[in-house]
Amino acid sequence: MWVGTFSRLNPNDQDPTGRNSWPGVCVPLYVKFLYGLVGLAMFALAAFWWVGSPAGTFQVDTGPVELPEGVYDPVAAGEPVPDGFRQLLPRDVILPIYNPTFRTAPETEWPDDVLVIGVELDGEAKAYPVSFLNRREMVIDWIGGTPILVSW
């Protein structure tokens, strides 16, 4: 299924049983989709979150998120930035969904034409609606025992 030219960061990091304890490094697999954000749109999204207007409408439980403190930031440390790099917001102001919850398909009342990112691995299939990912951009998840990042 995989094309061999992608290198896994650390093949020993997968822990299919450790669903609540993340590997020490990064998720080894990700689902990649481009979102052609312009700066203005990014600021608009941020403002959306700061005023908190959608909070009452989201059903996703983000759970207790313990973000690590004091982690190195190459931008703050003054590393040279690549061409086209622009730091617009502090980290995680647009908060990823760290603890996603799911419903079965019959329990899900989405219109048929809702655009989704679908992932299937080892017999397990999951769908993530783009309209929601527009706001949260990242979902940290597992599928078929494999840690994944879904990113829009």
Place this chain on the structure above:
Amino acid sequence: MLGNQGALLGNAMTWWDHDTGSVWSQPLGEAVMGPRTGDRLELMAAQLTSWDTWKEDHPSTVALDAPGQGSRFRLASMTIVADFGDEAGVYPVAALSEYGPANDVIAGVPISVVLDPTAPDRWKVFHRRVGDEILTLSVSGDDLVDMETGSVWDPSNGRALSGPLDGEILDVLPGFTAFERDTRTFWPDAKVWEG
């Protein structure tokens, strides 16, 4: 564990990892700043499609417990990218819709980028090889066929439904969707398929 860096690179988002703080480019899946610079994450095959089509192909699917609403994004205006590290190909969905499957070779891998002739929001990147034979996929009426044997293939899962290769399965390779303008930024050397 990855988080949102809050920065853009080439107008696309970036991530940070909780372990080293390195900054990662989303479209490249590669760390561009910090201790992990140059490391790449493994890309996974996924679909951008309608909920209806996804359910049909995966009846036991679960769905993120979140509102699902219409989107201004349309697959028809996007491109499918096959990025195998050494080489990448860009396949505009509009061209696939007009000319049929793109039979190509990327980084030495024979691939076919396919839209389902009966459901154009269903797409796949297949490894178009069975044993030693390299296949050329094409559309005949509502069927996906190969020109070498005339076998009919299921565009949703790569299984041959009839013909000499009945029962054979084409591997699905990781591909993803991107806006055309972003493909020019992140894969400036990629060949763009025009039919």
